[in-house]
Amino acid sequence: MLTRIRQKGSSLIELMISMLLGLTSLSLLASVAGYGIGTNANLLGQSRLTEEMRAAIFLIGREVRRAGINGNAMSVVQNPTDNPAVFSSTITLGSYPGEPANSCILFSYDANFNGNLDLENPNERYGFRLKDGAVEVRQGGTGCTQGGWQDLTDSQVVEITALIFTLKQTVNGQVTSYQVDIEIVGELIGKPEFNRRYQETLMVRAYD
Numbered sequence: 001m002l003t004r005i006r007q008k009g010s011s012l013i014e015l016m017i018s019m020l021l022g023l024t025s026l027s028l029l030a031s032v033a034g035y036g037i038g039t040n041a042n043l044l045g046q047s048r049l050t051e052e053m054r055a056a057i058f059l060i061g062r063e064v065r066r067a068g069i070n071g072n073a074m075s076v077v078q079n080p081t082d083n084p085a086v087f088s089s090t091i092t093l094g095s096y097p098g099e100p101a102n103s104c105i106l107f108s109y110d111a112n113f114n115g116n117l118d119l120e121n122p123n124e125r126y127g128f129r130l131k132d133g134a135v136e137v138r139q140g141g142t143g144c145t146q147g148g149w150q151d152l153t154d155s156q157v158v159e160i161t162a163l164i165f166t167l168k169q170t171v172n173g174q175v176t177s178y179q180v181d182i183e184i185v186g187e188l189i190g191k192p193e194f195n196r197r198y199q200e201t202l203m204v205r206a207y208d
Contacts, residue, residue, distance in 0.1 A: 042191075042194070045157075045188045045191065045194060046188065046194050048157050048158070048188075049157070049158055049186065049187070049188045049194060049195075049196055050196060052153050052154060052157060052158045052186065053158070053184060053186050053196045053198055054198065056135050056152055056153055056160075056184060057182060057184050057198045057200055059152065060105075060128050060135075060182055060184075061182060061200050061202055063107075063126055063128075064091075064105065064107060064180055064182070064202060064204065065202055065204060066109040067090060067091050067107035067108065067109055067126075067178075067204050068090060068091070068107070068108075068109060068204060068205065069109040069110050069113075070109075070110045070115060071110045071112070071113025071114055071115050090106070090107050090108040090109075090125075091105065091106070091107045091167060091178055091180070091204065092105070092106045092107075093105055093106075093165050093167055094106065094129075094143070094144035094145070095129070095130075095144060096129055096130070096131045096144055096145060097145055099129070099130050099131060100130070100162070100164070102164055102165050102166065103129060103130035103162075103163045103164060103165070104127065104128070104129035104130070104144035104165075105127055105128055105129070105165045105167075105180075106125065106126070106127040106138065106143070106144065107125075107126055107127060108124050108125050108126065109124060109126070110124065111124050112124075119141060123139075123140055123141045125138065125141035126138055127144070128152070128163070129144055129149065129163070130160060130162070130163035131149065132155070133155055133159040133160055133161070134151045134152070134153050134154075134155040134159075134160055135151070135152040135153045135160050135163060135184070136149035136150060136151055136152060137149060137150050137151075137152050153186070155189075156189065157188070157189055158186045158187070158188065158189065159186060159187055159188075159189055160184065160185070160186045161185045161186060161187060161195075162183065162184065162185035163182075163183070163184050163185075164181075164182075164183040164184075165180060165181070165182060166180070166181035167179070167180055168180075168181075177203055177204065177205050178203070178204040179201065179202075179203055179204075180201070180202050180203075180204055181199070181200075181201050182199065182200045182201075182202075183197070183198070183199045184197070184198050184199075185197045185198075
């Protein structure tokens with residue numbers, strides 16, 4: 001008499017169902033992980049954009065506020081004939097060829113407070129401009145249309161789409177002041193939907 005031996009285990013269909021469920025779970029997990037990685041990358045990119053833009057407008061504003069500072073201001077006021085106002089009205093606007101009007105600002109200030117407009121170590125002629133999607137810093141006292149400037153923003157990460165300076169002069173009594181409006185707009189490289197706009201208005205006293 002033959003005895004049937006029951007074999008325990010999974011059938012082929014059950015194995016296939018298990019494999020399908022496993023693959024589906026892995027796909028879902030990969031999708032969630034990919035979404036998380038993409039989200040983190042976007043957040044990091046936006047954070048970098050914000051840092052670049054804030055740092056740029058902070059530095060521009062800090063430097064422009066110093067325009068016209070003269071370590072010899074008292075002597076200029078008391079005896080202007082013998083002490084010419086070398087830092088007076090040094091703020092000028094311009095642009096690099098092909099860039100929008102008023103996207104470059106030039107100015108000077110007495111960094112070492114010796115009363116002289118030094119042209120070497122340090123060169124006391126400063127400025128910022130927009131060129132090819134980046135904010136640049138003036139080097140060696142060159143003009144808005146000249147070369148030799150240095151990038152302030154990272155063009156590999158951020159494209160600066162606008163940098164606009166507006167200059168207004170006011171005279172109160174014998175005191176001349178300048179209102180400088182700064183607007184900067186930028187976006188994340190390859191993702192224009194991530195963009196930032198910053199504006200700042202500051203007053204610059206004509207120390208001479």
